[in-house]
Amino acid sequence: MRRRVITLCIIAPLLAAILICPRRSSNAFETVAPQQTRRRQQRRAPVSRTPPRDYSRFSHATPTHKQQSCNACHDAPTANWRAARGFPDVADYPGHASCIRCHRQQFFTGARPPLCAICHTRVAPTGDARPVFPRPSPFRSQFAVEFPHDKHQDVIASHAPPAENGNEARLVKASFTTSIQQGSAPVKKYNNCAICHETDEGQPQAPPGGWRDGFVPASKSFKTMPRTHASCFNCHWKSQAPTREDCAGCHKLSAAAPAQPAAAVAGLRRISVKFTHAREQHTAECTTCHINITRASTLRGLRPDVPITACASCHKTSTDRTTATIETELERRRKDASFTCAKCHTSDLGRKSAPPSHYALFSD
């Protein structure tokens, strides 16, 4: 009985406060202009069901923001493009004018308006310091990039076999592009996968939890992925759709595909982590191993994009029985279920059951 009385004493004043006090926070962040908001506030003043909005976080997905065209806020190019990028680009946050149109109220709220935190590192009306644009890792992008590999490969496709074999091998090794050597003339650079994917000279970033079995891939094991518009705007700056004004042509709000932290994109998971692109025998043309990439109309659903079939042309068997091959490792696995396949995999995958595709190599 005593407990009930205490509970009532706490809840009753709380309810009264909620019902009587006028609502202070505005809901204008994602819906309406200030004037309309005031009218709505008068009508709805007595009841507040939604929690106050967090104006320190910006969402592209609110209904009002979704209605805006991208260039309502983002300039392309921004004034700082020369210094920031060296090529015309969206290289900075939108200006104040983009926000203040609807968020005047939040702009002038107190000495530390939460809204400032969206773009500024110091929350104060006088601070103008900003993090790099776009924000670096672990910032979570609200967009997924849609890239039709197949179309791009068709457009840059060469008309006929470009060169004699001897030449190609050497040049392919250098840059993953096919080229023509004309006498002593400089080598011509044919556009290929390498226009977007270069050899990553840096030390690979360890996955969360660190490298398995202490195996640290060497530099040049991986290829880079485009991180800026540099690989896009050289063709899609204007005229060639989607252009810089049609952001949604490539950037899809990630309702369908959940937003990924930049770090996750940076360290795409490789099943055969011991493979290195840099090894001299691994310098074939990209599509020699990435055999599914040319049928990909998006970046999704490419698992795996290098099936075992691509590896089997060299690693299925060997005349030297001491060399680890798919055959020798599967044999050892048959004899000893605890055997860990280690030629290509680290132990997290190497101790699991081999997939049917591996056994199918020997089904003929």
Added chain:
Amino acid sequence: MRNPKLTTALVSALALGLLCVPGGAAQSTDVAPQQSARGVIRLRVRPKIDGKEKGLARKRFFLIAGSLEENRALVEAIERAPAVSRDCYYRRIGASASLIRWLKENDCESVYCRELEMADVEGPGAVPEFQAAWAQGRKEFGSTELALKWITVNLSAELRSGFYKKQQETLSALLKQAEELTRAKPVSVMTDRNGTAYFTDLAVGTYVISNLIPVEMGQASLLWNCEIKVKAGELGTERPFLISNQKGGNVKCVSIEKPLSSCDGAAQRAARPALDSPPVGR
């Protein structure tokens, strides 16, 4: 624990459920699984050019469900489809002789084929279209290098991707017909520099393999429409499906070879001094 009996019953049911899950997580023995009901085709396209066999690089091939007989109407449509040669296309849009030569010398279908160099915009080998676009880029970006690197943004749409789009029109119509006929979306892959390509994860059955749009080879065009059977568990690692323009021991598919169509009146236009004012983008 208000009702110990109910709790016990719930826990037992849960445990039983977990035990009954098919292929429980506890299963770890590494037994070779049954043969996969999917297959792989390894395609090798190696036509003979000037008596020498060469891999046909970067050409797209399509796989259409069903046999040649089942796809007869489609195959006839593929053979009838209008094909515009590269040279004819560029002549028709009034491209300069220098650009046509540049495309030919570099074995390119479009201006996106390779990076441009100073020799392409200056000096005796300069291409007028590139020169104009480069000049426009220099004004726009204030940088010689950037203008060269981004040269295609100042070329007209016809020059940039017109030939590709023309081919895509034909291709889209044929693919639509194939999809309607077979009720399955054709899959496609592009050959690598050795003329090899893989179709993976295929359902067992009969297919038609085709390039849909003829490939230009010298003064001829090559079109392939062949039947292929995919068997369960076949990974294509041992036996490639060899395609050529001539019959031979292991060749499984020979092309229909036709001379390239003449460019109606285009040669006349190409010879005109219209080349001084090449098409340049906005």
